[in-house]
Amino acid sequence: MTVPTPPAATYRLQLTPAFGFADAAGLVGYLTELGVSHIYLSPILQADPGSLHGYDVTDHSRIRAEFGGEAGLRALAAAGLPLIADIVPNHMTVPVPESGNRRLWEMLRDGPGSAAARWFDVDWEAGPVALPVLGEGTDVAAEVVADGDGLRYHDHRFPLRPGSSQLAEQHYRLVPWRQGPGYRRFFDVNSLIGLRVEDPEIFDATHEVILGLIADGVIDGLRVDHPDGLADPRGYLARLRERAPVWTVAEKILIDGERLPSGWACDGTTGYDALNMVTRLFVDPAGSQSLIDTFVKHTGVTQDYDVVVYEAKKQVLAQFFGVELDRLSRGEPSLREAMAELLAAMPVYRAYLVPGEEPPAESLRLIGSAAELAATRTDPDAVRRAAELVVGGPPETVVGFQQACGPVMAKGVEDTALYRWYPLSCLNEVGGEPDRFSVTAEEFHAFCLRMSPNTMTTLSTHDTKRSEDVRARLAVLSEIPGEWAEAVAEWSARVSFDPRLDYLAWQNLMAAWPISVERFGDYLFKAAREAKTSISWIAPDPAYEAGIRDFAARAIEECGPSVAAFTERVDRYARVNSLGQKLVQIMMPGVPDVYQGTETTDFSLVDPDNRRPVDFAYRRSLLADPAGDSWDAAKLHVTRTALAVRSRLAPGAPYVPLTTTGEHVIAFSRGGRAVAVATRHPAGLARRGGFGAETLALPSGRWTCRLTGERYTGRIPLAHLLGRYPVALLERD
Incomplete structure (x- = not known):
């Protein structure tokens, strides 16, 4: 089978009811000028009407109405950039009311012998399917009432089995919300019910619209959500590739050293493996034990x-x-x-x-x-x-x-x-191992040499715990662990709440600064619930939660000036990390993805914070008039320039490590036509007085740095090459 042609670069857009297909079409000119080749869309099938993410699909037969429907999607495709679609084969939503999912409603009404029952991964051997919706101490007889042709429990609605009238006679049973459901779900989310796409009829029914759009040329590629949840990921991907021979990546989380399973009919992963390697490349291993000691001292963990x-x-x-x-x-x-x-x-x-x-x-x-x-x-x-x-x-x-x-x-x-364990929280990413603090340039080169040329790479996604620039700031702490320890000690002495949460709070307050009390409090509220040490999603505590909000407000009010001063010091080096990460990610093997808004600085925390609306007007103005030396301007310049150079390279352009005479640089060439150079560990570099006499030997030929216009040949002093920007991108003349 012919290998699908990969995009040159993608740009991820998070569609919402307030930002639909027409809004995306309005960005085509900007994104074309930025240098991406494809728009990469969040899920487009009909989902819960108010959903801000789209993974809660209710109807596979329709393009989401809130975005503009199929007509709007086709208009977007005609606007000038090909589209990549995010598809969700593992599950559908159990909406409230349940009548919002027609297939689910039919299964609950007609039971295990129905055609709809084949759609869902239900344990019918256990009897009527358990639906965990009841509140604490519910009196079922009093609170579940007849409602037309069904039953109602508060906002929930359930169908009546034909010829029945009593709850006990149904193909389902209502159980307390803390109890597990009678169906496979997505992770522990009761509101997402597993699909049986291993059944060819269910595959066809759930993919008919998407496959039709691919056949019509409306969709050019696919991102497959959570393949590990499927009964047979390999078989699913084989069937998908047979029906849709387009560039396809799978959201497969690879733990360090793990490889994509052989035999998978896809072009790679969605890039968390690359993200974690790039992050570690800019973390200094020398600070690891000091950071662990500080973490243990403050948390007791x-x-x-x-x-x-x-x-x-x-x-x-x-x-x-x-x-x-x-x-x-x-x-x-x-x-x-x-x-x-x-x-x-x-x-x-x-x-x-x-x-x-x-x-x-x-x-x-x-x-x-x-x-x-x-x-x-x-x-x-x-x-x-x-x-x-x-x-x-x-x-x-x-x-x-x-x-x-x-x-x-x-x-x-x-x-x-x-x-719970976060000595340096930039390492606490999906697929990351926070006890592995860094990689050497040699380890990074080895990783790149074994990469698929068609896999996706990324630095930020809708699921990352922290955006790339938050991580760039945090990486600096590995170089100044003593200063960090002193700062945290000062802040903690002034404002404290829960030792198991406070140290995470200070890291993220500094790294996301400036941040509103509301955003900071929302982050801490989610972090505490995820940690499950004092509260959780199933065990709330109003007094503790009020304490979180009070801590967030006091931390900003009482320590804000000091945090701001510390962040300002960090930013001298974080900017170096930020530009270096971006250049390396775009120029390394794979298809680079730019998450919405991250062509300039973005200091977002975990979702939903990282799905906030993007100020595209600001980015348009900066692209049109890039003068200035701000961090935003520099990052946009690096992004745009790297995407332009990357578009002139073959997808499989060979990756060749380049040797430098010092340890503060990573350098490599692509296909003999481009050379990327990025500064590492900038705080340590500053302490030693800069690059001194260190040099980089370029491959033979004459080269032009596309960031500065300077021309070079032979062996170059790094102090000169990296004098204006902490990165360089050279192209052979």
Whole structure:
């Protein structure tokens, strides 16, 4: 099969009811001038009407009305830039009222024998499907009432089984909201119900509109959300590629050193592996132990990250994944505990075992290693039985374990451990390992040399915990850990609340400065709930939550001037990191994506903060008149210039590491036609007095720096090459 042509570069837009297809079409001229080749859209199928993200699909047969419908999408496609679509094969939403999802409504009404029941991953063997919607102490008889042709419970509506009138006679049963549902869900989100796209009819029904748009040339490529949740990711991607032979990337989270599964019919990942490597490239390993010591001193948390991960995984398994454990263990208590320990010991999101196939050697190694660790924590015989079932047991057990691995990793690590262990929170990213502080230039080069030329790379997404420029500021702390410790000690002495939250608060207050009390408080509120040490999404505490808001206000009011002064010092070096990250990401192998607004500085925190509206008018004006030496102007100049150079390179242009005479630079060439150079660890460089006599030997020929217009050949003093900007991008004349 012909390999699809990848984009030169993409630009991610977050569509909302307030920013639809017409608004996106209005940006085509700007984005073309910026230098991207494709617009990369958030999900476009009909979702909950007020949804700000679109992953809660309600109807696969329609383009979302709030965005302008299919006519609006086609008009956008005709505006001049090809489109990449984000698709959601793993799940649909369980809306409120439930009648908003027609297929779900039909399944609840007509039961397991209905055509609609084939759509959803429901455990019918357990009886009527459990719907966790009831509040605490609900008197069902009093609060669930007849409502026309259905039943009503507050804002919820449910259908009546034909010929029935009583709640007890239905194909569903209403259970407390804390109880697990009778269906596979997305992570621990009860409002997202798993789809059975492994069924060819369901695949066709859920993809008909998207495939039609691809056939019509309206959509040029695809981003596949959460493939690890599917029963058969490899089979799904093969079917998709057969029907849609376009550039496709999968949202596959690769833990350090992990590779994309062989045999996947896609062109790469959505770029978290590249993001984490680029971040580490600009972190100084010399500050690691000092930062850990400061973190432990302020929080009282162990310095052993693995302990924190294990405790977090066990907590979420106990709180959220009881239904999944019951299914995997068939009701045997010892086997249930063994399955829990095996899931807690898994170091990746999935082992890719397929029922009926010979297990891959890497899959067996992963399960075997996890079983060895689990056997030290519970009955070894039970763990051995669990591992045997996971590898070669009934298909529902093999697949069920695979589908549980991702949610346990996501909820246990991404959404719990990363909010508990954060000596340097720029490392606490999706797929990141915060105890691995940095990479050498040689390690980064080795990573790039094995990259697929068609995979996506990114620095910021709608799901990142912090935007790239927040991380650029935080990376500076690895170079000035002593100054940071003194600053935090001063701020903490003036304002304190919860030691397990305060230290994270100070990092993010500094790195996102200036920030409003509302935004800062919202971030801390989410961080505390994710950490699950004092409150959680299922265990609120109004008094604690009021304390968070008070802390946010007092921290800004009482420590704001000092935080601002510290940030100003950090920014001398953060700007260097920011420009370096951007240049490296655009020029390294892969298809670079620019997340909306990040062509200039962006100091956003975790969603929904990173999905706020972007001031495109400001960016247009800066692009039209780029004069000035502001950080915004410099970042836009680097972004635009790098995208232009990148567009003139072949997608698979060879990556060649370049050797420098010092440790404060990363340099490489692409295809013998372009050379990228970026400064590393700028605070340390300043302390030693600059580059001195250090040089870079260019490949043969004459070269022009596209950022400055200067011409070079042979061996160049770094002090001269990087005198105006901390980065350089040279193109062969």
